[in-house]
Amino acid sequence: MAPAYDIAVIGAGMAGASIAAELAPYARVLLAEAEPMPGYHTTGRSAAFFHEAYGGPQVAPLSMASGPRLRELGVLSPRGSLYIGREEDAPLLEQYVARFAGIGAVIERVGRAGLKGRIPGLRPEWTLALYEPACADIDVAALHQHYLAEARRAGAELRVSARLETAEREGEGWRLGFGRAGEARSRIVVNAAGAWTDEVARLAGARPLGITPLRRTIAQLRTNPAPPADLPLVLDINSRFYFKPEHGRLWLSPEEETPSPPCDAAPEELDVAIAIDRFEQVVDWHVEAVERKWAGLRSFAPDRLPVYGFDPRREGFFWFAGQGGFGIQTAPAAARLAAQLLLGLPRDAMTEPLDTALYSPARFG
Numbered sequence: 411m412a413p414a415y416d417i418a419v420i421g422a423g424m425a426g427a428s429i430a431a432e433l434a435p436y437a438r439v440l441l442a443e444a445e446p447m448p449g450y451h452t453t454g455r456s457a458a459f460f461h462e463a464y465g466g467p468q469v470a471p472l473s474m475a476s477g478p479r480l481r482e483l484g485v486l487s488p489r490g491s492l493y494i495g496r497e498e499d500a501p502l503l504e505q506y507v508a509r510f511a512g513i514g515a516v517i518e519r520v521g522r523a524g525l526k527g528r529i530p531g532l533r534p535e536w537t538l539a540l541y542e543p544a545c546a547d548i549d550v551a552a553l554h555q556h557y558l559a560e561a562r563r564a565g566a567e568l569r570v571s572a573r574l575e576t577a578e579r580e581g582e583g584w585r586l587g588f589g590r591a592g593e594a595r596s597r598i599v600v601n602a603a604g605a606w607t608d609e610v611a612r613l614a615g616a617r618p619l620g621i622t623p624l625r626r627t628i629a630q631l632r633t634n635p636a637p638p639a640d641l642p643l644v645l646d647i648n649s650r651f652y653f654k655p656e657h658g659r660l661w662l663s664p665e666e667e668t669p670s671p672p673c674d675a676a677p678e679e680l681d682v683a684i685a686i687d688r689f690e691q692v693v694d695w696h697v698e699a700v701e702r703k704w705a706g707l708r709s710f711a712p713d714r715l716p717v718y719g720f721d722p723r724r725e726g727f728f729w730f731a732g733q734g735g736f737g738i739q740t741a742p743a744a745a746r747l748a749a750q751l752l753l754g755l756p757r758d759a760m761t762e763p764l765d766t767a768l769y770s771p772a773r774f775g
């Protein structure tokens with residue numbers, strides 16, 4: 411007889427781990443992960459920053475609601491960010507200020523003089539910037555481990571090397587097949603499979619929502635000079651690069667969004683070369699070596715908002731997907747809200763300001 415659970419969460423990246431931690435005090439939870447190590451895919455490959463406006467004004471409430479919890483857990487360290495531009499980018503920077511005026515983020519205009527002090531060796535054409543003091547580095551591994559430990563403490567069972575291969579309705583719930591990792595029965599399935607969410611939907615007989623994995627690359631560079639430890643996260647207002655310091659090295663991304671099938675994403679040489687070329691147009695530093703490079707898949711729904719809620723057609727099938735480029739920084743509020751929706755619990759101080767309709771799978775008809 412297959413063991414019985416109330417809820418089977420598929421995928422143990424940040425999404426699966428965080429929702430399992432929120433659900434486990436109330437239900438018998440199975441957290442099933444295809445890989446031998448949770449966090450192997452997108453969660454282990456992020457740029458590890460918290461940026462209030464990142465993902466747009468409708469994602470910002472999730473990030474803002476998560477900030478206090480992330481601070482309380484001690485996983486944030488101050489960094490600050492600068493969106494930079496040239497003279498011709500002035501309208502774009504002003505549009506950015508207008509777009510985010512309502513979210514409650516502090517955004518300060520910085521001119522050339524202020525910029526030079528913050529980014530040594532900055533080339534003269536970069537004259538404009540927006541500074542956001544709340545931006546921080548996130549200790550992603552610590553946050554992920556926190557959620558896995560919380561889930562385990564509350565009784566959730568983590569099963570690794572357990573790829574969901576079959577999901578069939580049986581009576582009031584599901585019969586789930588994990589190949590050599592056995593079977594399980596569960597009342598509800600939570601789809602937290604990152605880049606594989608549409609695949610998991612298909613195998614459970616739910617309609618895929620068009621959640622598309624987009625590849626993004628990061629290169630770790632040794633530069634001369636080395637980046638100062640207090641360098642802010644520097645982002646291009648035209649979304650062509652971002653970079654930040656990491657233990658005396660530089661993490662640089664060309665901010666590409668290349669559609670990809672769900673897979674173990676690998677970086678392309680060309681994307682690294684493009685990133686370095688763009689970086690060399692920003693500062694006069696010498697790139698001495700590419701020490702490391704990696705890529706991960708950021709998965710977006712068609713409207714680029716996350717998807718939390720029960721599928722309107724497939725009974726017992728709950729979406730926790732489409733975390734795009736913000737799944738780490740939104741994890742506390744996203745997981746709390748999704749658990750409340752799933753269990754029918756009232757909202758609390760963290761989730762009260764959130765508009766659930768924005769994130770509902772029902773918005774796709």
Ligand SMILES: Cc1cc2nc3c(=O)[nH]c(=O)nc-3n(C[C@H](O)[C@H](O)[C@H](O)COP(=O)(O)OP(=O)(O)OC[C@H]3O[C@@H](n4cnc5c(N)ncnc54)[C@H](O)[C@@H]3O)c2cc1C
Binds near residue numbers: 423445740
């Ligand atoms: C380069 C890059 C930079 C980023 N920077 C940031 C940042 O600075 N801040 C931020 O907040 N976010 C950032 N992100 C986004 C963030 O990393 C993601 O939103 C988040 O990690 C998504 O978590 P997830 O759990 O949905 O996906 P994943 O971590 O990919 O987890 C999904 C899991 O599901 C498992 N799985 C799939 N199919 C099955 C199956 N059939 N059965 C069982 N398990 C299955 C997979 O093995 C995987 O472990 C970045 C992403 C990238 C790629």
